[in-house]
């Protein structure tokens with residue numbers, strides 16, 4: 227094959243890709259129109275039966291065209307997820323026009339290339355408007371920016387599939403005057419990054435935030451006596467690696483590319499599927515439509531009596547409310563006292579939930595709703 231033929235083929239591929247883009251944009255516009263019907267008729271945004279029927283039909287049509295089921299399924303699951311999440315974000319915006327403005331000042335940990343920045347871009351990509359990024363050096367500074375009205379939103383990592391709950395953030399939520407208004411999950415692909423030409427055997431020191439250190443503990447154990455230096459954020463770890471010969475940082479490949487560091491090794495995390503869930507906080511709580519899958523996060527301190535935690539949890543069961551997270555953390559200044567963090571798949575606008583929360587007030591010492599927000603972890607319809 228000549229180079230000319232190759233160029234002609236690539237030209238054809240470019241045209242097909244451009245046509246696909248036009249069709250994807252058209253599909254998105256139609257999906258927005260379907261939302262109008264759902265708003266007018268109070269229908270839930272997600273229609274899993276419709277998704278199932280659609281995917282089955284597409285898989286069978288794909289087979290007749292020589293496309294395998296796995297490929298068709300993965301392409302259309304992505305399209306459907308985009309469609310659902312966009313409908314949800316638009317509905318939220320129509321419900322809270324005064325709060326969800328056109329400029330989003332977002333405070334997050336670190337700077338360019340941090341996982342928080344990636345999560346910020348992911349979350350706000352569905353929320354039209356300009357993002358003003360405010361990189362911060364600590365979690366406290368993030369909530370301070372929001373409390374003082376200098377930022378509209380703060381992004382805080384709350385849990386990771388390898389290292390578990392991020393206790394610092396749970397503790398911060400005990401006293402920060404902010405509400406949780408959203409969540410976003412970001413895939414975290416840790417790589418070892420170093421100055422060009424550096425090989426793994428040359429590296430004597432590794433810089434990272436303590437979370438990546440925890441998430442890559444097995445890889446690090448395998449390296450033996452290597453110096454590890456904990457940094458405030460992934461961005462500052464990258465800066466240190468840039469300035470220190472024979473050193474490396476743990477961060478995403480993209481973060482390294484931004485500053486000229488090269489990837490020495492990929493896939494460092496203990497778990498192959500390494501994801502972090504971030505919460506989005508703001509000064510004001512949001513109204514969340516009951517047409518959306520929603521979560522409530524709350525903290526509570528139970529009475530110091532036998533069975534008081536069991537009594538509190540029983541209330542959720544009695545009202546058929548699904549509890550998806552329960553964490554306990556010590557209360558600063560009160561040794562051996564615990565505060566519980568609870569996530570529920572529920573909406574504070576539902577009467578049964580209001581009733582349950584009233585009952586919970588009666589059987590606990592203290593309860594505070596941290597937020598009711600749109601849950602973005604969509605469970606894909608299973609067709610394969």
Ligand SMILES: O=C(O)C(=O)C[C@]1(C(=O)O)C=C[C@@H](O)C=C1
Pocket residue numbers: 257260261271272273274276277280305306309310
């Ligand atoms: O058909 C609908 O109800 C839509 O909103 C469209 C659509 C889609 O993009 O195809 C989106 C969300 C639903 O879960 C099902 C299908």
